[in-house]
Amino acid sequence: MQTIQDQLTLLLRTYRTIRFCDACLALKMGAFPREVREAAVLSGNEFQISSGRCSECLQEKTVVRARAAWSLSRRPPVEEAPQQA
Numbered sequence: 001m002q003t004i005q006d007q008l009t010l011l012l013r014t015y016r017t018i019r020f021c022d023a024c025l026a027l028k029m030g031a032f033p034r035e036v037r038e039a040a041v042l043s044g045n046e047f048q049i050s051s052g053r054c055s056e057c058l059q060e061k062t063v064v065r066a067r068a069a070w071s072l073s074r075r076p077p078v079e080e081a082p083q084q085a
Contacts, residue, residue, distance in 0.1 A: 003039075004029070004031050004035045004036065004038075004039045005039040005042060005043060007029050007031070008025065008029065008036060008039045008040060008043070008047075009043065009046065011025065011028060011029065012047060012064065012065060012066040013066050015065075015066075016065065016066040016068070017065070018055045018065060019052050019053065019054060019055050019063035019064070019065045020054055020055065020056060020063060020064055020065065021054035021056070021057060021059065021061040021062065021063050021064075022034075022036045022037045022040075022061075022062070022064075023057070023061075024054055024056035024057055025064070040064045045067065046066070046067060047064050047065065047066055047067060048064065048065050048066075048067050049062060049063070049064045050062070050063060051063070
């Protein structure tokens, strides 16, 4: 069984451009808003928590969304060390 933190991570990564309030996330996950809030805070810098409009209920609240991450294709190239002959 997945933890609340695992469920939250999966959901927010799936909808990475969407902002959710704790109540709407809790409804989607079948959890309590307090559990969702605690899981988001414990996740550290993985999520962006700010004031804004929830994409689900359209109310101005504290919202959370996944932070953008570098994809492998967008990473800067790694220089290779010159090979010795």
